[in-house]
């Protein structure tokens with residue numbers, strides 16, 4: 001499977017009361033991946049929302065990824081994204097099976113990405129590249145990180161952190177395959193604007 005394109009990530013505060021219409025608008029504009037990222041402990045709501053997102057992703061032929069929670073991903077038969085403190089990749093791969101999409105946060109460390117590749121990651125994520133209101137304290141990465149990663153890795157490379165339509169082009173030029181975006185996509189005044197932004201990100205990626 002080739003993983004390239006726009007990777008939308010949900011945010012419970014930003015999308016409060018409009019999760020499904022805004023996600024559907026993004027899917028309408030074209031998403032490769034959608035990550036359900038909800039840091040709450042409300043398991044019933046998390047299950048309900050993730051199931052609804054899975055239905056939408058099936059309709060639009062995008063892949064749903066669950067942040068942090070391999071058990072929920074296994075229950076729904078979808079992918080998972082794991083950070084460096086979210087548990088090891090090898091058991092996640094065993095749990096989810098060979099076809100599942102599993103992503104790994106590697107900050108700015110290509111060595112972590114090489115290790116993730118050995119442990120069965122489907123893509124590796126570097127960031128944050130810009131100021132992020134969603135995760136202001138995330139460690140930073142640079143275009144040099146991306147150059148090194150592109151030279152040393154054959155896995156799809158995802159970039160994240162403060163990405164907008166105005167700053168994404170250099171990331172694509174330096175080899176990013178997946179643009180992972182929260183505010184730059186969903187921080188829009190209307191669902192129509194979300195669709196337009198998604199289409200514009202895809203144009204940047206030549207998709």
Ligand SMILES: Cc1ncc(COP(=O)(O)OP(=O)(O)O)c(N)n1
Pocket residue numbers: 007035037067068081082083084085086103104105125126158160180
């Ligand atoms: C695509 C993508 N890349 C990086 C992250 C960050 O994961 P992590 O470091 O585990 O931080 P949280 O998102 O869990 O706060 C991500 N979620 N998605």
Ligand SMILES: Cc1nc(C(=O)O)sc1CCOP(=O)(O)O
Pocket residue numbers: 105107126127128129131132133134135138139160161162163180181182183184
């Ligand atoms: C969830 C997350 N992880 C990051 C990392 O660098 O690992 S940055 C980030 C937030 C991305 O949201 P926005 O597009 O609004 O900046």
Ligand SMILES: [Mg+2]
Pocket residue numbers: 067068081082083086
């Ligand atoms: Mg995490």
